[in-house]
Amino acid sequence: MKTVKLVKAxxxxxxxxxxxxxxxxxxxxxxTPSVPDELINHYDLWVSVGEGAGSTRAKTRLVKGVENLEKxxxxxxxxxxxxxxxxxxxASIEKDGFYYQVPKSKDRIGKYRIANGKIETIKEVxxxxxxLKDRRYSHTWIDENTVVLFGADGxxxxxLWIKLDAQNMKILxxxxxxxxxxxxxxxxxxxxxLAGFRKQDGKxxxxxxxxxxxxxxxxxxxxxxxxxxxxxxxxxxxxxxRAEFMAGTAWGELLQHKTFFANNGDYYIACNSVLPNAxxxxxxxxxxxxxxxxxMEFDQSxxxxxxxxxxxxxxxxxxxKALLYIQDPKKTGSDWNTSxxxxxxxxxxxxxxxxxxxxxxxxxYSQGVTSQRSVVVNxxxxxxxxxxxxxxxxxxxxxNTEKLTKGLTIQEGISFDRIVKLNK
Numbered sequence: 001m002k003t004v005k006l007v008k009a010x011x012x013x014x015x016x017x018x019x020x021x022x023x024x025x026x027x028x029x030x031x032t033p034s035v036p037d038e039l040i041n042h043y044d045l046w047v048s049v050g051e052g053a054g055s056t057r058a059k060t061r062l063v064k065g066v067e068n069l070e071k072x073x074x075x076x077x078x079x080x081x082x083x084x085x086x087x088x089x090x091a092s093i094e095k096d097g098f099y100y101q102v103p104k105s106k107d108r109i110g111k112y113r114i115a116n117g118k119i120e121t122i123k124e125v126x127x128x129x130x131x132l133k134d135r136r137y138s139h140t141w142i143d144e145n146t147v148v149l150f151g152a153d154g155x156x157x158x159x160l161w162i163k164l165d166a167q168n169m170k171i172l173x174x175x176x177x178x179x180x181x182x183x184x185x186x187x188x189x190x191x192x193x194l195a196g197f198r199k200q201d202g203k204x205x206x207x208x209x210x211x212x213x214x215x216x217x218x219x220x221x222x223x224x225x226x227x228x229x230x231x232x233x234x235x236x237x238x239x240x241x242r243a244e245f246m247a248g249t250a251w252g253e254l255l256q257h258k259t260f261f262a263n264n265g266d267y268y269i270a271c272n273s274v275l276p277n278a279x280x281x282x283x284x285x286x287x288x289x290x291x292x293x294x295x296m297e298f299d300q301s302x303x304x305x306x307x308x309x310x311x312x313x314x315x316x317x318x319x320x321k322a323l324l325y326i327q328d329p330k331k332t333g334s335d336w337n338t339s340x341x342x343x344x345x346x347x348x349x350x351x352x353x354x355x356x357x358x359x360x361x362x363x364x365y366s367q368g369v370t371s372q373r374s375v376v377v378n379x380x381x382x383x384x385x386x387x388x389x390x391x392x393x394x395x396x397x398x399x400n401t402e403k404l405t406k407g408l409t410i411q412e413g414i415s416f417d418r419i420v421k422l423n424k
Contacts, residue, residue, distance in 0.1 A: 042067050046418035054368045054415035061085045063114050069382045069394050070407040091135040091254035097422045102134040123169040130160040130174045138252025140195040142229045156188030157181045186210035190249040200265045207246050216281045219244040236296045243271030243287045247311050256372045260316035265293030270311045283336050286311035307358045312369050315376050317399045320353045323381050332365045344388045371417045392416035
């Protein structure tokens, strides 16, 4: 995909689809319909077209559901994709066929589904005391129906939290984390941080950061708080100094996967640090840190990804291996610039968490660092690429055999940005 252009065909497609966006339930309707199996395509493909394509600033965003990523067929968005541009962001929580997010109306959180060629608003609830910024919050599910949201206040001086009943879309509780406000050289808190729920002992692990000021600001640590979800009290806070910050500080994991629990309960956090000779804050070097199952300390014996490159996304596969999407201009023979020519400077690789062996998955290099085109399902990883000289495509990586086969392709002329697995 050499360039992304908005052509007349897409203009027609948007005109056709836009009138079918509907509201199915009012804010006062407490009923939350289940999603019939026939309305759930197994995956949603998110793409962007025209100005800002491939970034969070994309002006035109289309979503299309497909049942199978492995079919050798070409997906055409002309007249068939749902235009979500005016209502929803690509940064969203998804569970059991529903999307949850602070929509473009911004004063609420809503529950939505995209099916039958339209957006259906299941229910929206306006914020009470705590107001989260669109796209700038983190989340973790503490049971099947309850999600806890975290985000900084308007001046980034404290971290707000909201406990939400996602089944009935009711705010159950809200408050402020008991952490110190920024002081001295630290001017503000990270926008959202990262949140994970450890089922083993019922603790929320919330990662956050105190930030200094400057175009290229360098940090010296980040923190993880262990929170009791019943009381929302912090039981312990630990510091990590081997990396400057978590790989996700602004959007949580609304779009990209930055953390994972391994099969044994160990918790891994992808991190980055600004390169010594960086001319932009986004020029970074990756690392992975670990908190072992049942502990409340960073594992000082482990520092993963002793390799070149910035970690963009991480997905746990199995067999103690992770799938990484890495930005590395040196390897790809490109540059860091993402504001002008958006170079093809990213690649996929597997990382052995025990040995730190990194194996590149031989695919064309991709563009796009605000994307999540990989999803792991049982013994397979589905990997989407946004290449320069061929159509965007999805490849199937067999985790056990390491065999790679080609699945769906997407017509040239659009940016392939996200795969969402909808069903359980």
